[in-house]
Amino acid sequence: MTKRIKVLYVDDDHINLKLFDIVFSKKFDVVIAENGVEGIKSLKNNTDIDIVISDMKMPIMNGLEFINKAKDMFPDKPFCILTGFEITNEITDALNTGLIVNYFKKPFNRIELESVIEKVR
Numbered sequence: 001m002t003k004r005i006k007v008l009y010v011d012d013d014h015i016n017l018k019l020f021d022i023v024f025s026k027k028f029d030v031v032i033a034e035n036g037v038e039g040i041k042s043l044k045n046n047t048d049i050d051i052v053i054s055d056m057k058m059p060i061m062n063g064l065e066f067i068n069k070a071k072d073m074f075p076d077k078p079f080c081i082l083t084g085f086e087i088t089n090e091i092t093d094a095l096n097t098g099l100i101v102n103y104f105k106k107p108f109n110r111i112e113l114e115s116v117i118e119k120v121r
Contacts, residue, residue: 004029005117006048010039010066011055011082016106020053023110028117035059036066043074051120053104053113056083056091064094071099078120082108 006029009020017032024030031046033039035058043049052070056063067079079099081091084106094100102116 005050005121006031006046007117008033008039008042008046008049008052009054009082010034010036010042010052010058010063012058013055016055020108024113024117027114036061036063036069039066040070040073043070043077049077051078051080051117053080053082056081056085064090064099067094067099080104080116082106082113 007024008031009017010033011017011020012035017034021030021032031042031049033042037060039052039054043052052067054063054066063081063083071079078101080102081094081100082104087103091103095103104113
């Protein structure tokens with residue numbers, strides 16, 4: 001039996017966390033975190049996480065701040081941004097430098113997200 005892909009989703013909105021879990025937990029192992037600090041704890045506690053998807057606009061630290069910190073500790077993991085806003089220069093720079101492998105706009109397209117998640121296998 002093939003190991004299921006493990007996805008960490010970080011978002012400060014409880015509804016988005018629940019929705020992501022409901023939509024993707026049938027196909028993937030989903031770990032959720034309410035902010036960047038929790039996201040880093042989740043990565044430390046689940047070293048088998050295959051891919052990380054983070055909301056951009058969050059209190060304490062935004063998505064790219066979280067990803068910068070997490071990428072220092074876990075340089076080989078792929079990270080993606082999911083946001084309700086248009087792509088910014090900051091996100092474009094993160095794509096161009098390889099900090100993130102993809103950018104998704106909310107509301108997310110399930111098929112698009114699944115195809116990117118499955119590429120980590």
